[in-house]
Amino acid sequence: MADPPQTEAMAGFGMKTEEGLSHPTIEPFPGLFESVANATTAELAQKAAEHKKISENKQNVWLEFLGKLRLYKETHGDCVVPRGYDVNPRLANWVCEQRKQYKLMKDNKKSNITQDRIDMLDQLGFAWNAQEAAWDRHFRDMKKFKEMNGHCLVPETHKEYPKLYVWIKEQRRHYSLWKQRKPSHMTEKRFQMLQEIRFCWDHREAIWSTRLEQLRHYKEKHGDCLVPAEFPENPKLGRWVKQQRK
Template identity: 30%
Template sequence: IQFAWNYGRDAAEEQWQSRYQELVEYKNQYGDCNVPQGFADNPQLAIWVVTQRMNYKQKKNKLMEDYPDRIEALERIGFQWQLQARTMTKRVSWEGRYQQLQAYRDQFGDCNVPYSYNGNGNSANGLGVWVSVQRQHYKVCQNSRDDDDAEDNFSSKAKKCIMTRDRIAALEAIDFSWESPRTKSRISWEQRYQDLSKFCGVHGHCNVPRNYEKDPSLGRWVHLQREQYRKLERGEKSTLTSERIKVMEKIGFHWRVVDAKNRAEAKSNSLAV
């Protein structure tokens, strides 16, 4: 027989590597390796992270001698061996990121957050990474889910699938695209306004269809401006300023679709007389 003398050591190494990969996935989602104690999505990972820090503190020299590759692997992904207490409480939930994405959409007209987006240094830092991870989770879930497996599990690896049907529905409700457009820069509000102005000059009105084939994002942007205007009317926070409203109305933009249709019909009737 072939007796495996290193079975225990190999099994321990395999388990360590498995937890390490979970930590890599955690960092991809949250932007750091600071798994809080009692982390609901993966309590065992939180315990494992604490164990790594305790072992390093108590047996640093031995670890560096026996497992230098582990230390190197952890430090390569930004693992911190010692944390301030307040560091552990700084965590943005999925719902918090979703709200940041909504705010981004309100500002730019779409959900195509660049990977390197830093949110101007505010709490939205890492939003681009989060968006990329949502697309990755969606693809993995779609590829690994089978008919017998419920909506929340990776069937192939028996791991919890973060991308549930409720989250998919919430993202699609704000026109989230599961395919990355690989955009490197954002189109400013002013540039979109110029695009709309050109459309008005060609067509004689500003009623860009939401599914405008020549420029779908312009149609979505126009729809978004009307959404922002309704927010103003309700007294809610909006990206529309008085100056933006003024220049939009200057080129004949109507804030309600029904008003735009009535104006177009009236113009058509006057020409027919």
């Protein structure tokens, strides 16, 4: 047991002794744990404030890109920003990221997309499936071309719809695969949509009809159908006309 002077000295440091114990037990200094708790709370509050500020900044950036996407839609009629969009590559990357985060959420994986963000994108008509959206865009272009020209025979080089010719070839290819019950992007719905605008499925028939249309334009310009075999403006038309005479 500690001597009285020792006991008094230890008491000054918040320590006490108990009978039957050979060593003193220590009590915390008055208010020590409380001050530590207060300091921790302050630190946590500061961290929370910093986190809130970062979250607000991220949300502001997100809303800024949403505004840019809205402007894109006003110009192009949809939210299908292509990869490598030269005008604003960051917007194209942001759009891809939204689809990525949405898929992660659907797969029950960690994602930074929220229901509020999904709702805002849905209201804008956001395309969560890029391939489906791209198909719909080309189909709309196909319909516009048909309305303007009365047919679906898009030339290989078209200033207004430069990618439409390749898309048309792809539809014919996938239609052929679909009929053979092979893996294909063609569906019954897409087939019916193309049928309604009298899409030409046969490649050879399409080529023949295209050349006939080109011959019609030639006659309007030159007054006859005497296309030279080596017609520099359209060599394929010259060879086709020659072949029809055989």
